[in-house]
Amino acid sequence: MPLGFKSSEIFGVKVTPTTMDDLFTLMDRSVAAKDQVVIASLNLHGMYKLFKDDVFRSLHEDPKTCVHIDGTPIIWLGKAAGLPLNGRHRTGWIDWFLPLMERAQRSGWRVYYLGGTEEVLTDGLARLRAEYPDLAIDGHNGYFDARPGSAGNAAVVGHINRFEPHILIVGMGMGRQEHWISANRDSLRTNCIGTCGACMEYFAGAVPTAPRWLAPLGLEWLYRLLSDPARFWRRYLVEPWIVAWFLVTGVNRKRRRAAAAAEAERSSS
Numbered sequence: 102m103p104l105g106f107k108s109s110e111i112f113g114v115k116v117t118p119t120t121m122d123d124l125f126t127l128m129d130r131s132v133a134a135k136d137q138v139v140i141a142s143l144n145l146h147g148m149y150k151l152f153k154d155d156v157f158r159s160l161h162e163d164p165k166t167c168v169h170i171d172g173t174p175i176i177w178l179g180k181a182a183g184l185p186l187n188g189r190h191r192t193g194w195i196d197w198f199l200p201l202m203e204r205a206q207r208s209g210w211r212v213y214y215l216g217g218t219e220e221v222l223t224d225g226l227a228r229l230r231a232e233y234p235d236l237a238i239d240g241h242n243g244y245f246d247a248r249p250g251s252a253g254n255a256a257v258v259g260h261i262n263r264f265e266p267h268i269l270i271v272g273m274g275m276g277r278q279e280h281w282i283s284a285n286r287d288s289l290r291t292n293c294i295g296t297c298g299a300c301m302e303y304f305a306g307a308v309p310t311a312p313r314w315l316a317p318l319g320l321e322w323l324y325r326l327l328s329d330p331a332r333f334w335r336r337y338l339v340e341p342w343i344v345a346w347f348l349v350t351g352v353n354r355k356r357r358r359a360a361a362a363a364e365a366e367r368s369s370s
């Protein structure tokens with residue numbers, strides 16, 4: 102596999118079991134090799150997007166995309182599928198965002214953050230520059246005309262390329278950020294492109310962060326739902342059932358295909 106990472110499947114869904122240290126090693130290798138890798142996140146909402154969005158699925162299934170686990174339910178599903186996963190394989194951006202900034206400062210990596218409102222971005226960058234004074238970091242808000250070929254999009258891509266980041270973190274919400282990366286990755290002069298959803302909003306304090314002890318229990322979703330039910334009710338109360346249906350029907354189809362192939366082989370022998 103490119104840059105040495107190996108992916109597996111959870112009931113037909115690609116996943117790359119990685120710890121935080123594994124992700125840093127992957128970044129080291131991509132920077133040293135001057136190669137490009139996408140580090141995409143997978144949680145239950147991401148699984149829903151995989152089944153509904155062809156562009157999202159294509160980015161995840163690309164051989165140069167590492168799909169790290171950003172949700173305890175994915176760990177549970179992986180174990181049910183027979184993968185040797187544990188809590189260290191849950192690498193949520195909330196937990197590894199600041200260790201990444203520390204690693205970037207130590208390694209001399211240049212970091213660019215794309216996403217959030219102008220206020221959130223300004224506050225977040227100011228905090229990061231204060232905490233990591235030797236970190237080279239810049240960014241742009243996520244509210245621009247992201248259509249391919251638009252002047253607004255060309256300006257953002259140009260700003261990124263002039264900064265020449267080693268790490269590009271895209272936090273424009275799951276779905277929109279994957280579409281933007283898919284449309285622009287060939288034009289971007291960067292080594293690692295990571296999808297982080299609303300990570301900067303949490304870091305900047307614009308969105309309340311769930312207590313970290315809830316993460317291993319798989320209950321962050323409940324905190325978010327209670328904090329902002331209008332935003333999250335569908336994601337946490339409806340989408341998981343749709344994902345379950347897709348997974349069960351997909352497994353059943355795979356079993357039927359395997360049984361039919363075995364029967365055909367017996368008939369021909």
